[in-house]
Amino acid sequence: MNPTSHDHRQTVTFYILGGAGDLVRRLLIPGMAGYLREYKGTRINIVASGRSEIDDYPQLVRDSLAESDTEVDDRVVDSLAEHASFMVSDATDPAELQKLLDSQEPGDRSVLYFALSPAVVAEAVDALAGVTLPEGIVLAMEKPFGEDADTARELNEKLWKITDEEHIFRVDHFNCETALSNLVGLMGANAIFSAGWNSKAVESIEIVYDESLGLEGRAEFYDNNGAVRDMLQSHLLQVMAHALAADTDNTVTDILAATNIDPDSLRRARYTAGEADGERLPDYAQEEGVDPERGTETLFQLTAHVDTDRWRGVPVTLRSGKALGNPRREIAICYRREGYPEETELQPGSRLIFPFTDEVVLEANVSDHGYSHNLQRATLRTELVPSKLTAYGRVVRAILDLGETAEVPADAPARAWEIVEPVLTAFANDEVPLEEYPAGSAGPEGW
Known part of the structure; x- marks a missing residue:
């Protein structure tokens, strides 16, 4: 606007x-x-x-x-x-x-x-x-809207007795982040990209939001919630749903209704002592206010599948964690590799990347000069005009303009809790090993 x-x-x-x-x-x-x-x-x-x-x-x-x-x-x-x-x-x-x-x-x-x-x-x-x-x-x-699916639905019922849906705005500032708005704008305004916004062209999608920060004095909140409650139920699932609904006939509600988590993909970990972004961090289990027996994760990674005609068969990796070195914060679209014969030197498919900053990156394969079957990787990067508003500035604008594209739909929180519940249960029952990684590293090996 x-x-x-x-x-x-x-x-x-x-x-x-x-x-x-x-x-x-x-x-x-x-x-x-x-x-x-x-x-x-x-x-x-x-x-x-x-x-x-x-x-x-x-x-x-x-x-x-x-x-x-x-x-x-x-x-x-x-x-x-x-x-x-x-x-x-x-x-x-x-x-x-x-x-x-x-x-x-x-x-x-x-x-x-x-x-x-x-x-x-x-x-x-x-x-x-x-x-x-x-x-x-x-x-x-x-956010968080409710503490589970039932309380989210109950909260909606209570709100609707007070006012109508038109005067309720469920906030998730990640819906106003540049990565998502740039993706939605690019797909909606450019046929060259929207034509390939489907499972025929897209091999996989990654939505990653890692942080170099540790607890920053928030042990009471964080140790009782962990990375999944803090980042998956609201932020990452909302970003995924809004992204996959972009330039399609599907709504955010449709995408979430069709979403399930692959139980075999679940990974969790917590950081040990190390140095992240120039700051020395203690072992998470030794942080003031932390109960080490609770087994709270500071990093998770999992794969979601969206069973719609457009997205069936495209795995979506969702990951977020704390105390990581060189933290990735991006939506990355990985395209299928096509074109040259099998004997061509292998390169991965093209990647279209939307960092959580004002830029867009395209990693593409181009022919080596004079040897058309020898592919080399080219990275095309463009810096966009910096946004004049932060994500929360855009939240304020969306509230005052009742901007539907930025809000969380009424039924989205309850469905997101339903999606997350098997993950929380698996973690609580120690069905998924709690791995470790030094603060400042890229996470456990093999992730």
Whole structure:
């Protein structure tokens, strides 16, 4: 969307439950600032809440922006900080929720943003049944949506008793990442690529999001969840479903309904002591707050199969982990090798790669000069115009524009939990060996 294509002169009030949490400080507030930088006619009022007092919330906003990578001028920083306030409030108490919503006029648009754990979200939604909501308010639900398939469906039922689907936005910021948006745009706008967006041309797909970071003080959350709950149920499955639905008659719901995990493909591991991205990391089992007997994985890899006419027979590798060296973050499409006779020097098929950055890479086979049957590998790389908004800036825009392409469909979370449940069960029952890898390495050998 071109920022000049719409008149965004409006006042928007974001009521944020869990408004002093890590996600809000690191991602949402900088996302709002990036949005304000591009849509200069908008003013955002932040009305944040939490159980503990915050002495100076406007300063928290300023600190958040000073620590972020989002470049904004003093006008944006001052505007966001000066229109930010905080209330001590219990998100599960109807009277306190009503007080929060009544504390400031909603303006032209309003959003109630749930930056809470799934269990507290369910209680907060119960409390909303006894609250008078501002007209037209959008309920923005952060991931994870529910704690399993049943609770995800129950949460939907509770939300639909409060408002209609048009005013519910299930957030997964990976749907707004550059890798996915670049893939969807390329397939939708270029016949040369869309013609081969099927199992006849595509041999396999890899969706990888590795990180060099360790726990970063999040042991309480991470050790109780692990890499699969943190990354597969929402982010990677959502990216896969949106990607495979691109330029097809299938919806995200169709893709997820047809998805199953190959049980023989499951791999899990956790890191041992080492150095990643210049930082010395201890053995995961020795990290403060970790229960080593729990066997939490910090890396997983598995293969999904999508049983639709277009994608049947194309394995999709999904992988994510922490404390890895030279971390891969990309969607890689591996094409079938065709053309030359068998005696031709073998090269793998072409690869079209969408990194989680503003670029696209094509690895292709071309003939050696004068020896047409001798193939050599050529890498074509193009840097795209950098996005003016971060993924969370695009989340803010999608919420305010009710952008359907970026949201998580209503039935997607429950189905994603169903897909993941056999993986979680296999890990919990130690049916899959817990391998190890040194922090800073590429992972266990043979992956």
